[in-house]
Amino acid sequence: MNTRFVQAAAAAATAALFVPTAAAAQDAVSFDQKVNDIFAGSTGWFVNLIFAPLPGTAFPWIVLWLVVAASVFTLYFGFIQVKAFGHAISLVKGDYSDPNDAGEVSHFQALTTALSGTVGLGNIAGVAVAVGIGGPGATFWMILAGLLGMASKFTECTLGVKYRNEYPDGTVSGGPMYYMTKGFAERGLPGGKVLAVVFAIFTIGGALGGGNMFQANQAHAQIAGIFGDFPGWITGLVFAAVVFMVIVGGIKSIARVTEKVVPFMGIMYVAAALVILAVNFDQIGWAFGQIFEGAFTGLGVAGGLVGALIQGFKRAAFSNEAGVGSAAIAHSAVRTKEPVTEGVVSLLEPFIDTVVICTMTALVITISGVLVMDPATGRFVLNEAGTMIQTVDGSSGVQLTSAAFATGFSWFPYVLAIAVILFAFSTMISWSYYGLKAWTYLVGEGKAKENVFKIIFCFFIIVGAAANLGAVIDFSDAMIFAMAVVNITALYFLMPIVKREMNSYFARLKTGEIIKFAG
């Protein structure tokens, strides 16, 4: 997912694009300004609350909230991410799938659907920002946070499947709203309904903002970067039309093409990173040395050790969405008699997203030499403002990743641009669904009611691509992390249920009551 840091970089890039045509876009700018002012005025307090730093530090409390939760779940479930890792792979391979259930949603499908919602700009641009500010050492903390986040995913996805709604017509709806109401009722706790409603409202906000406007905005910045500047509403209109065809028109073929191309892009990205690493294999040891050394000493980056730690934790938390609750919605469609199996499968998500893909990006940036180092001291050189490491061409965010990959393949920036656009599109499709589920939870199911939300969603794509609405995006990002506040609160209350399910499942797996179907 996105981050405020990517945004900062993006905003700078977009601003640069808008400035030369300021005259032509005069009206749009003043319109943006109005919207910005209204939003900032009425929502600024909320944004400040969510991203408020801990007293005396630059560390936002929301990041600590996510990391503490992930650590609690890791300990409470006895390092489930290590214990069940092999089993997760078996489940995805279909070893435990009953052949008579063939034709239902498989573990593989649920996992890849959820992944396409999280793999995206965060992995490409966000990591570059983190390494740019926090140095290679940020990677160490990012990997650690990713590993811990696996336990949060396990908790929320197990609950998502356990408490989903199954309707008479065979469709399902799941997610934190359902485990908040049903799970709290089951434990005899009050307030489940209130949490669920608040969560649903935040989810709609997050879906329209971070899951939509931010993506549209970034996609436009990429396209404009290749073809030169042109009005954002054109990109917005095209995106909105395509998304409209998919989510309202039910044109499955477009979604199917994207869902096929996106994983291919992901694989290609990792493959390109691996090739660059293979060519520079003699430097891999050095890069890891930088990562470990930087993690504990800071190697002279902005903010030193603490700077690296904050950047790494932020990057991981913002990228894999562990604890946010969005994955619980995506995973709940799987057909399984054992909710724990889906929880186990979902632990692979932060692993692939953060531990594998984000690390690849970080390694390539480190090895490529785009970060300027002082050969005499072996320390990084800071830019004039002292806010981040100086880069070879002064770039940051997507451009920095692009420059790093270009040292291996000169044509890679083009592929990366296409990847960013496709990732943005698939993230929009995923979030349109999360938003829709929250919407129907609030207003009820029904074709007409659903279409109202879908049309609003498409409209926001145009707004997002056309404008540089910093305040709006800040607000919607704050919404996504507000989801985590509500969701993790619920998870603390419901984790004994997950533990019971987990113990029962693994006991039966051990005694052979749960059998392997495929050899």
Added chain:
Amino acid sequence: MAHTTIVVGLDGSEAGARALSFAKTQAGRIENCKIALCYVIEWSPFTFQTPEENDQRHKRREEELALAHERIVDPAVKAAKAEGFDVTGIVQHGDVADILERVAVEHDAAQIVIGRIGARGLRERLFGGVSGRLVATATVPVTIIP
């Protein structure tokens, strides 16, 4: 009393009908011969889907099964029963070659009969069609009707 089972792969095409009529002729010559009519809905657990497709999957699956029974399998079973054959109809999701093989093993079948269909598309030209893969992997004799 011991009986023989012949598994027939139906696909709603002319070729499938030829396979069935061949199986009927064979079954007519064997005492206590059962025919298992099998229709496979092409499906893989390793595809990429949108969240919306996922939450409707169960419903779609039920619809696909009902449709396959109604349009293809049930009429064929009914007709064969009227002719005095002992038949059952099976509809499953999956890979055609895998499912026919599995059904054959489950029913302890003596043979699998399928109709030959010309290679469709690049994938089949490269990797071989259903008949090719079935012949290469089956653990029971396979008869292909041209």
